[in-house]
Amino acid sequence: MAFGSNYVRFQTKFLIGWAIVGFVPAMGLFIDEMISPSGSFNGIGDLLGNAIAIIPGMVIFGGFCLLIDGLFCHQGRFSQVTHPEWFWYVYPVFFVWSLTLTFLLGFLGIKSSSSSRSSPSIKPEAVKKEVDNMTIDEFLKKFDQPIKQLEKQGKLNHEQQKVIRKLRKVDRSDYDQLLQEICNDNELEEIYKLFIQCVMLLGRMVS
Structure with a gap:
């Protein structure tokens, strides 16, 4: 997968990446149950159960992120929702991460600016x-x-x-x-x- 800087719009092929992103935590849960000393491992059924629950859930969550991206980040102009191709494949995870980081930086910047104005240092x-x-x-x-x-x-x-x-x-x-x-x-x-x-x-x- 090329990590280029070309920005593209959403394509259905990216759903494969979302499914794989969901498969990773499903496998993590499966391995955790398999090595757990509590004996909660129930065989291949656990793997299938986790996969069926998490993989579609990740795809649905990615669609929800896309909805937020279009409605709030681009004021309803979904045609302007573009990202690098590699970003689309891991979109559900990276979108939430980038949105959270942007919010925190903006909040801290506003708070710092407001504090410096409202409490001027006067010698x-x-x-x-x-x-x-x-x-x-x-x-x-x-x-x-x-x-x-x-x-x-x-x-x-x-x-x-x-x-x-x-x-x-x-x-x-x-x-x-x-x-x-x-x-x-x-x-x-x-x-x-x-x-x-x-x-x-x-x-x-x-x-």
Whole structure:
């Protein structure tokens, strides 16, 4: 059997491969019963019984996988369900394996991405440096929406409310001033806290 990369659609000849895939576990059960110390081996009848139960079951299971592949993976376009020829022969096993692997990788990737956005790492020294180098205009433009949202939610303390009112009352011609030029140390401390609140809120909004 050539392990080429040519993609083909389902063909009835692949059912032979599915039957063989089912025969393997049937033989495994037969051997297990034959060597089992419990004495459950009942001769050739066990082999035939396992084969009759598992082989057709594997073929039916392969058909079920094909149905899932067409309906969900290709949005009902069964003509687009193609795989390498070697893959079709072992389709019932490899389809479930590839589907499970894809699901797990996707789930872990989404979970990791969501966690990194909703819980941003914020270092105090970085916040201080950022705020100390921001102008009034930059601060108000960057955090106008999250500040308004925090105000509506009642999450600004009294001192933060006073600082925001002070910044909004500054004449627009002076918006190019740095925050540290117009705010005292206590006011800057409140802005540092507000900066972190806004960044965390934006992180949750993005996620």
